[in-house]
Amino acid sequence: MLGFTNTSIETQFASGGGGRKERRKRNRKICIYFTILLILLIFIVFLILGFTIFKPKRLITTFDSITVEHLQSSLDPVSVRFILNLTLHVNLSLKNPNHVGFSYDSSSALLNYKGQLIGEAPLPANRVGPEETQPINLTLTLMADRLLSESQLFNDLMVGVIPLNTFVKVSGKVRVLKIFKLKVQSSSSCDLAISVLNRNVTSQNCTSQIK
Missing domain, CATH: 1.20.5 (Single alpha-helices involved in coiled-coils or other helix-helix interfaces)
Incomplete structure (x- = not known):
């Protein structure tokens, strides 16, 4: 038991x-x-x-002002062609509306004449702080040798107005909550009319595109 x-x-x-x-x-x-x-x-x-x-907002690239620093045209009697020397001073602004910083890669501001690249200025890589607008000053100088074969330049100089285009594209990344990295791209283009007689910008039409 x-x-x-x-x-x-x-x-x-x-x-x-x-x-x-x-x-x-x-x-x-x-x-x-x-x-x-x-x-x-x-x-x-x-x-x-x-x-x-904290949704990333688009970076805004704006051409604030474009002025003519130097403009000189002359006729080369030896080669019977016009020589054009041109320097533009460009004021840009990069506006970052985000609550976080935006880091962008190095690029270039381009100067075009009727679809042909005739000058460029480097845009170094940098960072725009949260909700900050960063001013950028650039100097675009015409590469004279790029216009040696441009027959339409003669007609434009005779009319007294040179049509040009400036273009800049900025690409970079926005880090959301220090976890997600999102790519952002912004570009801005300006069509200009340069007066040969007055040596200034007579008209300016700018557009922006954002991705």
């Missing part, structure tokens, strides 16, 4: 110990599941914030 009692007690004890182990395992699983769920919820909250409140 005593042996039966001891055996029953041992069985109950073993059964109770096994139950505690099962409860511990179940608690660990619950804890793991809760942790995973919490991480997912935090990630979703950050994702929602990243694409709503």
